[in-house]
Amino acid sequence: MTRSTRDPVRVLLLGGSLTEPSRSGALLEVAAGAVAAKGGESNQWHLHGTAGDDLADELREAARVADAIVLVTPQYHSSFSGNLKQLLDQLDSGQFAGKPVGLMSTRGGHAVIATEHLRSVAAAMRGLVIPTEVVAHDTDFLRVGDRYELTTQVLCERVLRFVEELLWFAARLRGAGETRAGLGDGSGPPKPWAGQLSPGITAAVAFIRENYAEPDLTLDTASQHAHMSRYHFSRTFKAQTGRRFIDFVTMLRLSGARKLLAETRDPVSGICHAVGYRDLAHFERTFKAWFAMSPSEYRAKYRTEVRVVVPPAALARTTTLKAVGHDNDGADR
Incomplete structure (x- = not known):
């Protein structure tokens, strides 16, 4: 079915936390809530174990139909988590090419390394990494019952602007809203990148x-x-x-x-x-x-x-949530 350029922007959020509950999972939920608040649709995949072949095909299809992708990870061993790598290993440049990619991470230390590594991975897969990224400290979260919640006003505001920028890029890269003064050459909306760039x-x-x-x-x-x-x-x-x-x-x-x-x-x-x-x-x-x-x-x-902060538990129009088991790949983030 052909989608109209007026349809909501579809955002695929991929998370690779190491435990449950996790701070990166809470950050992913806030981002999903912000997507819904801005009129988009979110599809969340948050992996806590090994993805089987039955999930790989579903993930590839979710990535194929997405207009934008968000990668969320804890910082682990000076890079992104092995669980997120498992998800990314199921995908290729065919699902990333020409799409805006947003990067988010949680960390306990001071070096912003996980997002730097993810930036290289996304670029290698021909995604367009947006300028803004979100990096949250462990102290930005509060454990409430069986979940973490993002409690820092500044971070919530940054997530809202991050999502707004992601949706802005996505709408233009898929051709929505291109009939503005000074844009295009009269040949219709631009086509997205279809594969490997030279x-x-x-x-x-x-x-x-x-x-x-x-x-x-x-x-x-x-x-x-x-x-x-x-x-x-x-x-x-x-x-x-x-x-x-x-x-x-x-x-x-x-x-x-x-x-x-x-x-x-x-x-x-x-x-x-x-x-x-x-x-x-x-x-x-x-x-x-x-x-x-x-x-x-x-x-x-x-x-x-931004005076109205997106609540951590905000309801998003989420089509899929995957949480598979646990592993011992690292600390609670």
């Missing part, structure tokens, strides 16, 4: 993600990193990613602007320059074309919304 485009995408805030980033500089001519790069980039170079850069810049508007008190003019725009008027026009509100209006709206 080495040249892979290098260019990595370069763009690292340098989108540079005002001197141009099609010419990106094509040099792909070792292609300007014309060939432009055609190949759109063919493989489903969108033009300038639209991809704009997505990253506006996502960065939203993050700064939500998390800082920096003036709009400063944020404009921080994400790669030289001209304030151009930045404000572009922002309003994508979001139907000015940067200042977005900041005010966001601060109003």
Whole structure:
């Protein structure tokens, strides 16, 4: 059945905790609640043991139909958990390619290593890792009966903005809401990445993600990193990613602007320059074309919304929950 671009965004949340109850499981539930609060649909997989072959096919189908993916893990042995690795081993780039991926982790120490490793894994599977990530400390949780609950106001607010950004990317990458001023070329919504990117485009995408805030980033500089001519790069980039170079850069810049508007008190003019725009008027026009509100209006709206914290036990439109046994792979997170 063909889905309409007006259908809710489907988010697959994959968690790999080591015990039950777990802090990472509580974080996954908060994210699912935020997805529902923002009008999306969540499908939760939270593994506590070994996934059998009967679950592997179901997981692959859940990943295939998802518009976005969230990976949630405790930090264990300076990386992500073995249980989450079991889930990821069932998937390939065919299920991740062209989809936004959000990263969340819990930890007791200070090094943010688990999400760094997951970022590399998601990128290798051709997912687009969104700029914002969520890292919670053990002290952000409270044991209540047989479950953990996230109790820190700041973390709850960050999860809400994290989910909002994930849904924003997902809607645009699947082609929803593309009929805005200045977007597209009249050929219809862009197609998502359908598989492996070529080495040249892979290098260019990595370069763009690292340098989108540079005002001197141009099609010419990106094509040099792909070792292609300007014309060939432009055609190949759109063919493989489903969108033009300038639209991809704009997505990253506006996502960065939203993050700064939500998390800082920096003036709009400063944020404009921080994400790669030289001209304030151009930045404000572009922002309003994508979001139907000015940067200042977005900041005010966001601060109003986050006053209502997503409750940890918020009901989500969850289609699947998998919790299989226990193992002795690590500490309670």
